[in-house]
Amino acid sequence: MTDQSTDRKFANTLARGLGVLRAFRASDNGLTHAQIAERTGLPKPTISRLTYTLCELGYLSHGGRNDRFRLGPAAIVLGSVASQAVGFVDMVSDDMQRLADDTGTLALIAVRDGDRMMLVRTWRPATASTIWLEPGHRIPVHGSSSGMAFLASLDDERFAALQPDENLCQFRQDGYSQLVGRGFAIAPDDVRYASTVNAVSVPYHAAEFGEAVAFTCGALPVDLPRARMEQEVGPALHALVRALEHRTGRAPTLSRRG
Secondary structure: OOOHHHOOOOOHHHHHHHHHHHOOOOOOOOEOHHHHHHHHOOOHHHHHHHHHHHHHHOOEEEOOOOOOEEEOHHHHHHHHHHHHHOHHHHHHHHHHHHHHHHHOOEEEEEEEEOOEEEEEEEEOOOOOOOOOOOOOOEEEOOOOHHHHHHHHHOOHHHHHHOOOOHHHHHHHHHHHHHHHHHOOEOOOOOOOOOOOOEEEEEEEEEOOOOEEEEEEEEEOOOOOOHHHHHHHHHHHHHHHHHHHHHHHOOOOHHHHOO
16 A cells, blocks of 8 residues: 655644544544554554644544543534435445345445545344444455455556555455456455455445445354355345446446456
């Protein structure tokens, strides 16, 4: 992936401030300075300055001494505006919930966030007793089916801008071959980032982002063996995304790759 630290146009202070906001997850009941520092990798004095500034601007709230930081009104408004601007998520929400219920998988939409894929919306089966992964969780691009679907959808110029190594090039090509051959991507066992989750993904070109997002279904290997991914869940997910493309008037994602 590209090294932003050497780009003169890159505003590092702004990036660090946004990194603090991105550290928060849906299930968090506030975060301490130490927790924010752990999640961002930034030193505590830097975190202190950033949280003070973000509180002053309304992007964080802090009740006082020994209280935890929480997302503030400005962040909530920004998130609401962004949610309204990305209409395809709400459009497909009922379909994704039905897919989660029918397949017993966690259905989700993931977007690229640097060298990781970030979950922006999840739908868990109605019978599930746990949250599983939640919005804000990040997984590697290389080694995940979500990352594979995303990379396979990139045109050559955008992919080259990531400064990929040989392994990433092969990972992308494998994903492209799978998408062309059967309409969905499954990360190969030898490069998967985690052996505890099986997942299948399909890309969808989101005009709002100018690039593809990944529609994914995942579950424990015992609940989602390869046969189910290939014969049931993958085809169902592919059909859902094709129906969404038809509803939104979008061309199939791979047709955009040059």
